[in-house]
Amino acid sequence: MAGKKKRARNRSKQGRPNAPVPVRGFDTAIERAQKALEQNRAQDALRLAETGLTFINPARNPQAADVINRLLAEAHFRLGVEAVNPQEQERHLAAALKLDPKDTRIHFHRAITHFRQGRPAEADAALAKAGDHPGVAYVRSLAQLASGKPWTESGLAAEEVNTLRLLQAFHQDQPVATLHNLTRQPLLSSSEPWRALIALRADISAGSSEYLNDLASQLPTPRSQGVFHYYAGLVNINQDRKPEARKSWLISATKGWHPTWFEDNNMYLSREGIIALAQEENWQEIVTQVDLLPNPDVLTNDRILAETVGTAYFTLGYEAAQAGNWQKAAELLRKASKFTGGRTLAQNLALCEEALENWDAAGDAWREMARRRPRSEKHPDYMTDAQVAALWAHAAECYGRSRYPTEEVVNCLRTAVKYAGDDVDMRVKLADALIEADRKDAAENELVRILEIDAQHIPSLLSLAHLRADQWGKDPITPFRQVLALDPTHQEARDGLAETYLRQAEYIDRTESILSRLPNKLIKKSNPMIKHLQGALEAVPNHPALLMELGTQYRAIGAKKEAKSTLLAAYAADPDSARVAGFVMHDLLHMDEDGAAEQVMADFRDQSNLLIPFWVAQGEKVLACKLGNEWAIRFFDEALHLAEKGRGTDTRALALLQIVDATLDKQADDLTDHYLTLVRTEMPRSGILEFAEARALFDKTRDKTKAQRLLRRAVQLATKAGDQAVIDQIEHAQNFVSGRMNPFADILGDLGKLDDDLIERLLGDFEDLFDDSDLY
Structure with a gap:
């Protein structure tokens, strides 16, 4: 029974499709690409090599880029040689040649591709670069013969010369007897196919399609097989066996042999068969036959045939969409769009592309729908200007969600605005898109137009202010003030205007070196920075950022009383802000205003969302400015006290780790020893001791190897202790030591x-x- 269950499990595993193994690095991609080439899986090799390219910077790592390029060139070369479609052959060989222009194999096979496409001059030029690759002399003579030029026998084997003479005789329409005599000479291939072609030339109706199809199966290359399947089709046509002819010609097409006259004959036969299938509503068979054609685009030359084929693809695509198979639906509808158009097709394709999150393609389809919409107001599907504008706006939204948003976002919104000129929201979208595209002047012009429509449109006033704030010589103050005139409490406008004044204050700093030579009283009266900030506070009353800067300026000139009152006013203006509280306490300590700092600390410690990094940071700043260990200890003890509340990821271990890190960073050795003593007493196996040792070692010796070993041990201990926050902090240190940060x-x-x-x-x-x- 156990054996049966095991075999059943094995069968179950075999029945499941293998998911592609994700590529996680450059070396993995290269190794798998090379293996794919060894197994003759060129398409997989191409995909893997392209993936490998995403892991490197070619300019910074040319050796790795060279390895990738050689793999890409080989994959493209093999795909080009194996391809049946001439356009696909040309695409892959051109790509391979761009990557490896000296490879004679690529030039040789590209010459053959040109020759098969009826481009002998280009084939000859490619052969000139193929060097001494085997077969060059024969193919060059063949190209010369095909273009009507004299060809030379020099360097050719007897079989090659005889084959070329036979081809020339065919080309010159020599008598049948002459052709038969030439087939008796040694040739590159069996003489039987040549004799069959001579017989067909004498009387096409005398041939046997079964014999020709059987003869094709004996030939070595797909294209030579395609020739005989084509003639088998001609024989069937002459015998009025159209279904059999269509079958033979489809096989010929799949083999890669389809000259101009083949396409003409096949078009005639396809038109007749496809229209008959359409009358039966056999859409799947139509699609099957068209997919087998080497160049289905030729069907677009026949309007009725193109519309019929387009309808077949659309019908099957619509059915797939109804079934929720968006991938298949999109593929079918994309093919339908090559043969026919229409608003309904574009709309359904757009919905499919959106479902697949192909945002650029979805945008293209929505645009096509907008262009294909009916223009007559009497039409039942007529769209109003507002609807057309919404459609163009939605196309813009799709383009905007693309991984690489393009200028199409702006173009679509500009078109949308043409149909909704007074729609403020639409114009706001256009202005935002112009800002995103870094077209600031155009964005400003659009915002001005919006304000001409609605002078009190606050979002546009704010956008205009921010836009001007980022540009030299522009005036952001006016639009910020206009917002505050409409809503004096508008926080974004208050913050923006305050920030603008603070940026202006930076340029006033240049006068400080001159003012520093004046007496203290004169400085208080004439200090331009203080006057500027006082004026700013009249425009933005009670703004904490302005008050903090003003308090700092007072402290700088020794006006302790004014500095203290201003800093406390800043805290009172925003008592919930950790940034403000920390700034105010620190500046007060700089002025030896311990009592005022204690007042702020006592008030702020009751904040419900406060976490330990805030207090650790205050202690670290005290150490940085050498304001005394006493206050550093007070702040660090606040962190330890707060850790007991267990907010978020806060733990006592995390608090001690961060405190030790801060004291090590600021070289406060006595405090480091003090808190490490606590660690040894309370949690010796928390990983903190190893972290501290690694940190001290790395700071002193820069020995990455020893430091990383200690940090790995610290992570192991922290993992056993189950403190994820501590683990994260130590891993952060690992990244720093390794240089990855x-x-x-x-x-x-x-x-x-x-x-x-x-x-x-x-x-x-x-x-x-x-x-x-x-x-x-």
């Missing part, structure tokens, strides 16, 4: 290639990215 790692890694002056300028630019105020 350094945003300048790649740039600095290349500094050795640069000259000393350039390195100095680069490092100077990096320093400009930071400000001392970031510490507070």
Whole structure:
């Protein structure tokens, strides 16, 4: 019984389709692509190599790019050689040649493709680059013969010369007897197919389609087989056996042999058969036959035939959509759109593309629907201007959801606005799209038009203000003030206007070096920064950001009384803000206003959403500014006290870990020892001790290997302790030690290639990215 169950499980596994194994890195992609080529799976190799390309930067890693390009070239080459469709052959071989222009095999096979397409001059040019690849001399003579030029026997084997002479005789319409005599000479292939072709030339109705189909099966290449299936079809036509002729010609097409006269004959036969199938509403058979054609696009030359084929694809696509098979529906409707058009087709295709999240294709389809809409007001499906505008807006929305939004978003919304000129919401969408496309002048013009329609439209006033705030020489203050005139409590406008004044204040800093030489009293009276901020507070009363900056300016000039009252006013203006509370406490400590700082601390510790990183950060800033260990300990103890409440991921272990990290960072060794003593007493196997040792070791020696070993041990201990927050913090340190978190790692890694002056300028630019105020 156990054996039966095991065999049943094995059969069950065999019956399930294998899901593709995800590619997780460059090496995996390369290895699997190479294996796919060894197994002659060129399409898989191409996909895997293209995936590998996404894992590298070709400009930064040319060796890896070269490996990828060689794999891509080989995959494209094999797909080109194996392809039946000439256009597909050309596409793959051209791609391979672009990647490896020196490969003579690619030039040789491209020459054959050109020759088969009736382009002998291009075939000859490709052969000139094929070097001494086997077969070059024969194919060159063949191309010369086909183009009516003299060909040479030099360098050709006897079988090649005899075959070319036979082809030339056919081309010159030599007598049947002459052709038969030539087939008695040694040829590149059996003489039987040649004798069959000579007999068909003498009397097409005398042939046997069964014999020709059987003869085709004995030939070595698909295209040569296609020739005889084609002639089998001609024999069937002459014998009025149209179904059999259609079958033979479809086989010929799948074999890759379809000259111009084949397409003409097949068009005639297809038209007759397809229309008969349409009358029977056998749409699936129509689609099956069209899919077998080598170049179905030729059917578009016949309007009735194109509409019939389009209807077949549309009907099957609609049925697939009704069944919820969106992928199949989309494929069928896309094919339908090549043969016919119409609003209904475009609408159904758009819905399918949306279901598949093919956003660009969905946008294209909605646009097509808009273009195909009926224009007569009497038509039952006539759309009003508002409906047309909504349709174009929806197309824009689809384009906007694409992975790579394009200019089409703006184009569609511009068209939508043409049909809804007074629709403010539509114009707002256009303005937003223009901003997204970084077309600021056009966006500003559009926002001005909106305000001409509705001068009190607050969203547009805010957008205009923000847009101008990001541009030199523009006036954002006026639109911000217009919003506040309409709604004095509007927070976004208050914040935006305050930020604008603060940016203006940055330019006033340049006067500080001059004012620093004046007496204190004169500074208070003439300080332009303070005057500016006082004026800003008249425009934005009681704004905490302005009050904090003003308090800092008072502190800088030694006006402690004004600084204290202003900072406390900032806290009172926004007592729930951790940023404000932290800033105010820190500045008060700088002025030795411990009592006021304690007042803020006592009030703010009751915040319900407060977490331990806030207090740890306050302690770390105290250490950074050397304001004394006493206050650092008070803040760190607040963090430990708060940890007991267990908010979010807060734990005592996490608080101790963050405190130790802060003291190590600020080299407060006595505090580090103090808190590590707590760790040894309370939680020696939490991973914190190993973390601290790794951190200290790395800071001192930069030994990544030892530090990583200690951190791995720390993670193991934290995992056993079950504290995910601690695990995350230690893994964060692992990333830092490994260098994966350094945003300048790649740039600095290349500094050795640069000259000393350039390195100095680069490092100077990096320093400009930071400000001392970031510490507070």
